[in-house]
Amino acid sequence: MDDLGARLRAAREVAGMSLAAMAVRTHYSKPLLGLLETGKRTIKPEHVVAYSRALNVSVGTLYGRLDDPLRVAHEWLVADTPVQRYSAAGSRVGPSLASELEQRVIELRHLDDVIGGGDLIPLVRRELAEAERVVNESSYTEHTGRRLLTVVGELAV
Known part of the structure; x- marks a missing residue:
């Protein structure tokens, strides 16, 4: 900071x-x-x-630097989430959103290694709320549903 x-x-x-x-x-x-x-x-x-x-x-x-973890975290906070981008297309969710959310969980873990939990909490909370909204309000296949629930579980830990 x-x-x-x-x-x-x-x-x-x-x-x-x-x-x-x-x-x-x-x-x-x-x-x-x-x-x-x-x-x-x-x-x-x-x-x-x-x-x-x-x-x-x-x-x-x-x-600052493009690879600065703090910059990455702040850019995530000001950008639309994948869920916000996909919401415009309707309530049916496909495997591409699940893949994007899984990748974001991986990136958040990498950021946590460098930044620290306190600075990431708002970001993780937002990601968790968005993922929960997709699980509760969207339709998807059983396989995609399992992947989405795994994302929610990973974010909730």
Whole structure:
């Protein structure tokens, strides 16, 4: 988290913007922004998006390296989940969604090895809620259903 805070501060300073001016542009308090930049408060995706808009820089620039696990986790939080993308197609779920959800469980485990549970909890909770919604509200074959239930079980652990 400290690296992301440092990148937010560096981007603000490069833009020549004071913390007070950033507070006005982002609608966050000056003390909160100071805590984010020093790593004393957890940086949420909406904070990064606010900095991006206020400074007119890409979110990717603020997150840093493409392979940074924290960046990956934050990008997941701001992106649509596979369930949200598939929901537009109707209530019938096929094996491709099950495969995508299984892959996300694997990626979450890898992220957990590097990041730590506290930062991933919101992401895992969202993924679990989405998977449970698919199991409860969609139709699918028995085989796909078993795979979806396995995903729910993996996420719930």
